[in-house]
Amino acid sequence: MHHYITEGYVLPNQAHIYWTSMIVLYPYITGIVAGAFIISSLHHVFDKDELKPVSRFAMVMAFAFLLFATLPLLNHLGHPERALNIMFTPNVTSAMAGFGFIYSAYLFILAVEIWLVYRTDIVHLYNETKYPALKPVYWLLALGVLDISEEAKALDHKVMVVLAAIGIPAACGLHGYVGFIFGAIKANPWWASPLMPVIFLLSAIVSGVAMVMICYIVIHWVRGRAIDGACVTALIETAWYFLIIDVALELLELINHAYMANEDWIILKELVTGKLFVSMFIIQILLGSVVPFLAMGAVVVFKERIPAAVRNVIGVACGLLLLAQVGAMRWNVVMGGQMFSKSLRGFLNFQIDIYGREGLIAAAVILSLPFVVIYVFSRLLPLWGSVETFPKEWMKDKPPVRQPLKGYTKFTS
Amino acid sequence: MRHAGHFVRLLALVAIAMVGFLFVRSQVIPKDFGVKGHYRLSAVAEEAAREPRHLGSEACAECHDDISAEWTAGKHTTPQCENCHGPGLMHVKKVSDDSTAGYSDKILTQYETAINRSTGMHECRWCHLKTFERPSTLKSIASVEKHVVQHKGTFTPETKCIDCHNPHTAAVK
Amino acid sequence: MHRLSQPAHGGSQVTSISQPDDVSRRRFLETVAKTGGQSFLFGSLFVNTALLRLPQAGHDAKSRAETEIGKGVIYGFVVDTTKCIGCGSCVRACRAENDVPDGYNRTWVEQYTFYPDGEVFVNSPSGGEDGFADPLPTRNVPSGAEQAPMRGFFVPKLCNHCIDTPCIQVCPVGASFKTDEGVVLVDHEHCVGCGYCVQACPFGSRFIDPRTHTAGKCTWCHHRVTKGLLPACVVSCPADARIFGNVSDPESTISRILATNRVQVLKSYLGTRPRTRYIGLDSEVI
Numbered sequence: 117m118h119h120y121i122t123e124g125y126v127l128p129n130q131a132h133i134y135w136t137s138m139i140v141l142y143p144y145i146t147g148i149v150a151g152a153f154i155i156s157s158l159h160h161v162f163d164k165d166e167l168k169p170v171s172r173f174a175m176v177m178a179f180a181f182l183l184f185a186t187l188p189l190l191n192h193l194g195h196p197e198r199a200l201n202i203m204f205t206p207n208v209t210s211a212m213a214g215f216g217f218i219y220s221a222y223l224f225i226l227a228v229e230i231w232l233v234y235r236t237d238i239v240h241l242y243n244e245t246k247y248p249a250l251k252p253v254y255w256l257l258a259l260g261v262l263d264i265s266e267e268a269k270a271l272d273h274k275v276m277v278v279l280a281a282i283g284i285p286a287a288c289g290l291h292g293y294v295g296f297i298f299g300a301i302k303a304n305p306w307w308a309s310p311l312m313p314v315i316f317l318l319s320a321i322v323s324g325v326a327m328v329m330i331c332y333i334v335i336h337w338v339r340g341r342a343i344d345g346a347c348v349t350a351l352i353e354t355a356w357y358f359l360i361i362d363v364a365l366e367l368l369e370l371i372n373h374a375y376m377a378n379e380d381w382i383i384l385k386e387l388v389t390g391k392l393f394v395s396m397f398i399i400q401i402l403l404g405s406v407v408p409f410l411a412m413g414a415v416v417v418f419k420e421r422i423p424a425a426v427r428n429v430i431g432v433a434c435g436l437l438l439l440a441q442v443g444a445m446r447w448n449v450v451m452g453g454q455m456f457s458k459s460l461r462g463f464l465n466f467q468i469d470i471y472g473r474e475g476l477i478a479a480a481v482i483l484s485l486p487f488v489v490i491y492v493f494s495r496l497l498p499l500w501g502s503v504e505t506f507p508k509e510w511m512k513d514k515p516p517v518r519q520p521l522k523g524y525t526k527f528t529s
Numbered sequence: 530m531r532h533a534g535h536f537v538r539l540l541a542l543v544a545i546a547m548v549g550f551l552f553v554r555s556q557v558i559p560k561d562f563g564v565k566g567h568y569r570l571s572a573v574a575e576e577a578a579r580e581p582r583h584l585g586s587e588a589c590a591e592c593h594d595d596i597s598a599e600w601t602a603g604k605h606t607t608p609q610c611e612n613c614h615g616p617g618l619m620h621v622k623k624v625s626d627d628s629t630a631g632y633s634d635k636i637l638t639q640y641e642t643a644i645n646r647s648t649g650m651h652e653c654r655w656c657h658l659k660t661f662e663r664p665s666t667l668k669s670i671a672s673v674e675k676h677v678v679q680h681k682g683t684f685t686p687e688t689k690c691i692d693c694h695n696p697h698t699a700a701v702k
Numbered sequence: 703m704h705r706l707s708q709p710a711h712g713g714s715q716v717t718s719i720s721q722p723d724d725v726s727r728r729r730f731l732e733t734v735a736k737t738g739g740q741s742f743l744f745g746s747l748f749v750n751t752a753l754l755r756l757p758q759a760g761h762d763a764k765s766r767a768e769t770e771i772g773k774g775v776i777y778g779f780v781v782d783t784t785k786c787i788g789c790g791s792c793v794r795a796c797r798a799e800n801d802v803p804d805g806y807n808r809t810w811v812e813q814y815t816f817y818p819d820g821e822v823f824v825n826s827p828s829g830g831e832d833g834f835a836d837p838l839p840t841r842n843v844p845s846g847a848e849q850a851p852m853r854g855f856f857v858p859k860l861c862n863h864c865i866d867t868p869c870i871q872v873c874p875v876g877a878s879f880k881t882d883e884g885v886v887l888v889d890h891e892h893c894v895g896c897g898y899c900v901q902a903c904p905f906g907s908r909f910i911d912p913r914t915h916t917a918g919k920c921t922w923c924h925h926r927v928t929k930g931l932l933p934a935c936v937v938s939c940p941a942d943a944r945i946f947g948n949v950s951d952p953e954s955t956i957s958r959i960l961a962t963n964r965v966q967v968l969k970s971y972l973g974t975r976p977r978t979r980y981i982g983l984d985s986e987v988i
Binding site: 125127128129130131132134135161189192193194195196198199201202205206207209210211212213215274277278281282284285288289297301302303304379453454457458459460461 | 829874914
């Protein structure tokens with residue numbers, strides 16, 4: 117915490133900002149998790165076939181980000197070595213105390229989901245991997261059980277569907293409680309709102325979909341693989357729909373504040389039109405919402421008339437804008453709420469550190485760690501499709517699997 | 530159930546993890562947590578065990594009885610001794626049995642300075658330099674220079690209030 | 703759909719083989735899981751709120767004036783802003799008594815100055831630690847013109863030790879708690895330094911101590927009070943602007959003051975029910 121230059125009258129203890137980049141980063145990371153999981157669930161639970169090409173990757177991405185969700189919090193705590201107190205002596209009236217349990221439960225659900233999706237591949241790779249050194253890894257991942265009979269697969273599938281269904285409210289809980297952490301604080305008029313959990317959740321989904329979209333297109337560009345147009349369109353559509361609802365609620369929140377014009381509105385108005393002007397109206401609303409709304413809307417409305425190359429560029433560009441939008445939204449809530457004093461008479465100027473424990477570099481490092489995990493995962497298991505889709509890349513050379521000729525009936529034996 | 534071997538192993542792992550968690554918790558959680566409420570009971574006693582650092586003017590009188598008598602008889606009894614001279618605990622510790630070991634240098638010097646700090650100028654300003662919001666019943670002056678000149682004194686930048694006023698009784702010397 | 707595990711039929715347009723039992727069973731499972739999951743979440747949230755957080759349980763209208771006569775020792779605090787002279791003795795005494803870190807305050811004094819054009823100038827230089835010895839009776843007001851002020855006063859502030867504390871409510875680990883006498887304390891061995899209580903306090907009474915990395919705040923000098931002494935700020939105030947005592951004893955000074963004065967609390971609309979009362983507050987004091 118540093119002394120920040122204050123304007124007007126700021127309560128003495130509020131001349132320091134206590135929640136900085138790490139607290140902006142934490143909901144950002146869990147948001148990407150929630151959004152990626154929704155994409156995967158849209159395929160697994162709601163049978164949206166267009167999203168099949170990204171469903172495995174989305175799940176892996178969700179898991180990779182979830183692994184690091186605690187890191188910004190641990191980095192921020194005054195006593196990270198006592199962090200487990202949250203699970204040993206949780207205060208049931210505190211939304212924050214829910215973190216340990218909600219996070220653990222959701223991590224478990226997601227881990228089992230991925231495990232069940234990949235179990236067939238794991239066993240195949242245990243038997244026939246190109247890299248024998250990895251055999252023990254696959255054995256561990258399979259928990260030593262190599263049963264991939266039809267009955268086992270059918271059971272896996274049933275459990276997977278149930279988990280995916282439970283996973284949706286769990287993902288909502290994981291992200292909704294973060295919104296509640298802010299929304300239930302009556303002391304802060306910028307935060308206190310019943311809309312906060314919903315806004316956090318919806319913007320989370322937007323960010324997750326955007327991240328999946330960017331990764332899908334960019335990775336396939338780089339690897340020179342074909343990009344499934346229907347999938348990109350489905351991603352853009354999903355992002356577009358959720359963006360509309362999300363921005364509608366964000367604007368509703370602001371308009372409600374302005375219309376009701378409570379005692380706090382005088383300073384909030386000055387905050388929004390002053391210190392938060394660029395991050396809110398330029399980044400969050402204009403560049404982050406209006407531009408993607410129009411560009412992605414064109415894809416949704418004009419569908420095939422948009423050439424695939426243009427659509428892919430729109431996907432990546434709007435994805436990046438959406439990531440910026442959601443980041444700006446988190447920033448505006450977390451930092452905005454601390455840039456004015458509870459005296460309702462003064463402001464602080466917040467300058468983010470570059471170095472330092474909660475600086476920009478630390479945030480960038482934490483945000484990039486999930487990609488390291490995704491890369492490591494991609495060395496073990498296929499991110500796109502299964503080992504049967506790309507057998508040569510994964511498995512030892514062997515006689516090709518019987519491929520039935522066209523026109524002949526397939527016999528299952 | 531056949532073909533559920535992997536689930537059995539998974540659930541076994543989960544069970545082990547949960548048992549492990551509960552075991553670690555039982556060892557780590559403070560024994561007196563939750564006795565009276567959702568907090569560690571000994572925290573109350575720990576907070577109460579801290580030493581009071583302001584001893585009160587009666588404690589000063591035990592050694593500085595002459596000044597104390599003068600102060601009690603004068604017109605300046607609203608501020609306590611420690612208001613201007615700072616808290617007395619460290620000073621008493623040092624002069625009585627030198628039991629100042631274990632206290633950080635920062636606290637020691639802080640209190641040493643406070644005890645010696647009464648510059649006879651700075652402290653008076655706190656109450657007696659005129660501020661608009663102050664109730665007018667309190668005697669205060671708008672500027673030291675004007676006050677000195679008004680009372681036929683010679684003002685220099687080194688002029689102190691205690692040049693003319695007894696700090697303990699407020700009487701003019 | 704990955705229900706088909708065999709290699710796909712080459713060139714066939716079969717995309718899904720409708721198997722009604724499988725589909726309806728799956729839909730049923732999904733619905734049950736979703737409904738069950740949501741019901742559980744909402745149900746537990748509702749139960750939590752209802753059972754554990756409703757402060758109105760047992761609260762009747764007349765106890766808004768908070769008489770707790772005869773209920774064992776319960777402490778209270780009164781700040782008389784009509785008497786405060788803005789000397790800052792309380793701030794200095796508190797800082798020395800409690801080792802308050804530089805830049806943070808367990809208690810502080812605010813200066814309010816009212817100008818004819820309606821501007822209110824609020825100030826608290828270093829929390830009032832060095833007094834308010836700015837002798838100029840006129841200041842440049844925000845509108846630019848110099849004006850002589852109309853009226854002004856000082857408001858000392860400290861932790862309100864609320865009855866329905868938002869800070870204890872949000873502490874995730876149970877490091878923030880209330881003693882039987884109503885004093886709100888922090889367990890510095892258990893606090894993880896998350897800062898949630900600092901955000902939840904409507905009065906800005908809390909801070910994170912940069913040396914211990916735990917939450918800090920005014921404790922009503924609990925370590926003095928339990929030894930029969932008064933808080934350092936009360937002892938050092940030369941103007942009798944701070945009063946502390948046992949509100950459950952009808953003969954105590956504080957009880958008599960509460961019984962005979964119009965008292966207010968800060969931000970009463972937030973419902974935290976502070977135990978620190980004020981005499982002489984103005985509507986501009988937030």
